[in-house]
Amino acid sequence: MSTYDARFRVWRGDQDGGDLEDFTVEVHDGEVVLDIIHRLQATQAGDLAVRWNCKAGKCGSCSAEINGRPRLMCMTRMSVFDRAETITVTPLRAFPVVRDLVTDVSFNYAKAREVPSFVPPPGVAAGEYRMQQIDVDRSQEFRKCIECFLCQDTCHVVRDHEENKTAFAGPRFLMRVAELDMHPLDAAAESGLDRRRTAQEEHGLGYCNITKCCTEVCPEGIHITDNALIPLKERAVDRKYDPLVWLGSRIRRRDERTT
Template identity: 80%
Template structure:
């Protein structure tokens, strides 16, 4: 089945832009990225879009479709009707470079700020030992493809650009939580999560979980448990006393 679909695509750069309407052929089985490629080939050869694998595993083609953060290569045209007007816009939380391409360097800056895995000083390579349950606990978080949809939809970043210096966003708070769960990691993740990476800014609306293409339960399995561990460290009187007595 083939039909002429109605699309509204944002065109512009750092200096501004606007939504432009296009009529593009749609074929059975296609995804939004197919339509963007056809639009490039037939009507707008200068349209900029970032993509790579077209298999939902590289995270490159992140954009917003009808206002919802999505991977263009995983958004099937069959989810829309032939009469729908489909709007494709760049990620709103990050500066536009050109058309659908945004500058996501904020995320790489935050990634470099997170201290790497820190084993005990007296533990040599080859001596690492972990229980299978410890491996499984954090395995979910390693499915992240760094599409940054969670970063984009988090209203702490999306609606308040001034929060970016103090807030790492759900993707990197999840990374901190993963390392904190590691039985061989000795870095102080909990105080850093709160004081340096803005864990307290998160009010667990679960919007990050809702847009994750890998279906990682970011809020329930990473952010909420991390908040609980931070609260125990700071406010539980018995934990506070134990920290004073044993200098943990």
């Protein structure tokens, strides 16, 4: 097994401020960035804070920015970098720092609670659900999400504009709204919930300008923009500007005024 010394710059600090700290650390064949961070903890920076769990690309815990790009540290192999380059590891920029590489991602869990869950179809037992395979495949793609929040971090609407967070759910949760809106068994409309309207008015769908940056960083390869956000935008626009929908809403309002 061959080894070499790599140069790392790791952000150290907390909510009050911090800076990049330089390290030289040994690297072995086949290792990933998380291995190096663990070696730093074991040999040079015992108090370095980092969040991780499975080390298999399935828990989403070890999200960070590596050379400025949002990545999972456990899925970023050292072999993708030139041995001569300095590798910079910093916390997710879109969220408040707790300490070192650990950020407070509670914003995402707050947004998750704002999305109404699946509404079962009335009169159909769970074991009696039937769907076309194309609908199953769509839902399964979206449900591959491991909630690493890299898409949330790279989305410039959240990343560069803190003031947008109150009105914008971000790509991960707009994808959830899209999944439910396109689900053939979701009975939200029958219960009075208009997912397309809430996507626009409550979750900030209009802020998304489909740059596909969220898709580019997704470690699960989910086509967030093409398969979720663009179709949701199209469905929301169709609903808003469909002349029959517009006429129906006018008739309903007129009837309400006369009763």
